[in-house]
Amino acid sequence: MISAVDSSVILDVLTNDPSYATRSESTLRNAQAQGQLVVCDCVISEIYPVFRDEEQFNTFFDDWQFDFLTTPKACAILAGSHFTTYLARGGRRGRVVVDFMIGAHAQLLADRLVARDRGYLRDYFEDLAVVDPTNAPP
Numbered sequence: 230m231i232s233a234v235d236s237s238v239i240l241d242v243l244t245n246d247p248s249y250a251t252r253s254e255s256t257l258r259n260a261q262a263q264g265q266l267v268v269c270d271c272v273i274s275e276i277y278p279v280f281r282d283e284e285q286f287n288t289f290f291d292d293w294q295f296d297f298l299t300t301p302k303a304c305a306i307l308a309g310s311h312f313t314t315y316l317a318r319g320g321r322r323g324r325v326v327v328d329f330m331i332g333a334h335a336q337l338l339a340d341r342l343v344a345r346d347r348g349y350l351r352d353y354f355e356d357l358a359v360v361d362p363t364n365a366p367p
Contacts, residue, residue, distance in 0.1 A: 233334060
């Protein structure tokens with residue numbers, strides 16, 4: 230089982246978020262026990278600022294055994310297609326395209342996405358299995 234991981238879940242763990250850290254860490258550990266954890270370039274870009282330096286980042290990345298999968302052109306096209314739909318529905322350009330990139334990456338390269346879903350994932354990526362830590366028991 231390949232689980233793509235959204236930056237929100239990783240940041241919950243890194244920042245010890247009082248509302249989500251415990252559930253996010255538990256969900257990540259369960260996903261890790263079931264197979265491979267993967268992240269895309271967008272996730273790395275979003276979590277990197279939490280670290281002091283690249284060495285600290287690499288240690289965390291290796292400890293969790295994340296694998297980096299580059300984002301192919303097909304993912305960018307799928308993300309752009311969904312973003313176009315979002316804009317046509319009246320969405321504002323302020324919505325971060327990165328969310329669509331992470332969803333597309335997971336849909337095309339993984340079996341599921343571990344993410345706190347605010348609704349857009351299930352709305353735009355209907356075929357993507359989403360594991361939401363906020364729905365897990367505390």
